[in-house]
Amino acid sequence: MDQLLIHGGRPLSGTVTISGAKNAALPEMCAALLTSEPVQLTNVPRLHDVRTMRRLLEHMGVLVETHGERGGMGFAAPDTLEPEAPYELVKTMRASVLVLGPLLARFGRARVSLPGGCAIGSRPVDQHIKGLQAMGAEITVEHGYMEARLPAGRTRLTGARITTDMVTVTGTENLLMAACLAEGETVLENAAQEPEVSDLAELLIKMGARIEGQGSSHIRVQGVDRLHGCTHRVVADRIEAGTFLCAVAACGGQALLRHARADHLEAVIDKLRDAGVQVTAEADGLRVASGGGARLKAQGFRTMEYPGFPTDMQAQFMTLNLVAQGTVSVTETIFENRFMHVNELMRLGAEIMVDGRVATVAGGARLSGARVMATDLRASASLVIAGLVAEGETVVDRIYHLDRGYDQMEEKLRGLGADIERVAA
Ligand SMILES: CC(=O)N[C@H]1[C@@H](OP(=O)(O)OP(=O)(O)OC[C@H]2O[C@@H](n3ccc(=O)[nH]c3=O)[C@H](O)[C@@H]2O)O[C@H](CO)[C@@H](O)[C@@H]1O
Numbered sequence: 001m002d003q004l005l006i007h008g009g010r011p012l013s014g015t016v017t018i019s020g021a022k023n024a025a026l027p028e029m030c031a032a033l034l035t036s037e038p039v040q041l042t043n044v045p046r047l048h049d050v051r052t053m054r055r056l057l058e059h060m061g062v063l064v065e066t067h068g069e070r071g072g073m074g075f076a077a078p079d080t081l082e083p084e085a086p087y088e089l090v091k092t093m094r095a096s097v098l099v100l101g102p103l104l105a106r107f108g109r110a111r112v113s114l115p116g117g118c119a120i121g122s123r124p125v126d127q128h129i130k131g132l133q134a135m136g137a138e139i140t141v142e143h144g145y146m147e148a149r150l151p152a153g154r155t156r157l158t159g160a161r162i163t164t165d166m167v168t169v170t171g172t173e174n175l176l177m178a179a180c181l182a183e184g185e186t187v188l189e190n191a192a193q194e195p196e197v198s199d200l201a202e203l204l205i206k207m208g209a210r211i212e213g214q215g216s217s218h219i220r221v222q223g224v225d226r227l228h229g230c231t232h233r234v235v236a237d238r239i240e241a242g243t244f245l246c247a248v249a250a251c252g253g254q255a256l257l258r259h260a261r262a263d264h265l266e267a268v269i270d271k272l273r274d275a276g277v278q279v280t281a282e283a284d285g286l287r288v289a290s291g292g293g294a295r296l297k298a299q300g301f302r303t304m305e306y307p308g309f310p311t312d313m314q315a316q317f318m319t320l321n322l323v324a325q326g327t328v329s330v331t332e333t334i335f336e337n338r339f340m341h342v343n344e345l346m347r348l349g350a351e352i353m354v355d356g357r358v359a360t361v362a363g364g365a366r367l368s369g370a371r372v373m374a375t376d377l378r379a380s381a382s383l384v385i386a387g388l389v390a391e392g393e394t395v396v397d398r399i400y401h402l403d404r405g406y407d408q409m410e411e412k413l414r415g416l417g418a419d420i421e422r423v424a425a
């Protein structure tokens with residue numbers, strides 16, 4: 001199992017290219033199930049989760065090829081594929097549940113393992129199921145699998161007005177994909193407004209779907225008989241960009257994040273500016289300049305659905321708060337167990353008190369290198385940033401979590417001047 005070895009204390013300067021977004025690429029790979037024609041994606045990030053999704057699609061019978069330009073992938077889902085997602089693949093990646101909507105919409109049946117909980121929370125998929133049931137699907141859960149089918153005599157889902165009990169990103173994506181091939185109109189109320197949902201909608205529109213309102217909480221879809229192939233570039237990863245913004249802010253330095261989009265990161269950028277970090281939007285990216293943690297003012301925040309402060313940036317910004325000045329509260333409202341980085345950060349010298357969903361973070365910490373363990377994807381990123389600031393050597397174990405969602409993070413950080421290497425344990 002690989003580890004990251006970090007010697008902290010260096011400023012970060014230079015240019016880094018932000019990859020395509022994991023959370024857009026994964027649903028977009030699933031959207032290819034909606035047609036037998038080839039769907040070509042470009043700017044697909046090189047991630048473990050993308051490889052897992054590829055294996056899952058190939059397992060069902062989808063033809064997948066990588067091509068030419070970096071990050072190019074083509075998908076062709078034949079009429080003969082077997083619409084089944086087995087536990088062995090689903091258990092390693094919750095986003096596998098995104099095959100459910102497209103399979104049911106195109107093939108009229110699907111057998112998909114329930115994803116179960118994960119380290120950050122219980123993460124049920126009841127809203128996905130309820131929404132598809134409202135569109136006429138019959139879904140039962142048997143032996144850990146969602147068995148979904150259309151009622152006898154029906155060949156298509158039926159459009160419906162669906163209001164989810166909470167804002168759910170993959171729930172919105174599953175229902176959106178299903179609605180594209182349903183008969184009649186579907187209205188998704190309380191829809192997720194995340195840029196990845198909009199990017200998926202843009203892909204679906206290129207495939208011939210009739211969608212309006214993406215990017216708002218009210219999405220309207222007129223179902224069509226069939227979709228066709230197309231080419232689409234995966235949107236830049238706002239969470240990867242936010243992670244690099246926090247890393248440069250904490251370590252000090254100046255960097256250009258190519259392809260990063262200010263309009264997708266407003267809540268994070270506002271907090272960084274309030275902290276004393278300079279962030280400027282340029283033609284093809286974001287420029288960041290910081291005097292380093294000790295010159296910054298810590299910022300309290302609450303995680304919220306987009307356009308609020310993203311839960312996927314909570315851990316990384318917490319590390320920045322640790323090295324800035326002042327004591328602040330960080331409130332996690334989306335997932336019930338997303339403070340697992342706290343104990344590991346404390347091993348590096350942090351002072352943090354957790355009470356339920358609120359963490360009180362004491363700034364001005366002098367972090368010192370230690371051996372720490374990554375517990376989930378963004379927790380791993382927060383530990384890497386802490387290691388880059390800490391005095392001495394930090395070893396981050398279990399970085400397979402990091403590899404799920406960051407494309408060559410240590411190479412990119414080395415390009416900015418960080419002393420970080422991957423070693424086999
Ligand atoms: C692959 C992907 O895009 N992952 C993102 C997606 O996860 P994901 O789509 O799984 O997260 P959701 O938006 O669905 O979850 C939001 C909240 O709703 C709850 N819920 C959700 C669905 C449901 O059927 N029932 C239910 O109770 C969840 O437990 C959670 O408390 O959005 C999260 C919130 O921005 C991000 O952290 C993840 O990075």
Ligand SMILES: C=C(OP(=O)(O)O)C(=O)O
Nearest residue numbers: 023094095312377378405
């Ligand atoms: C929680 C995340 O991903 P997933 O939903 O794939 O677990 C994340 O990207 O931070």
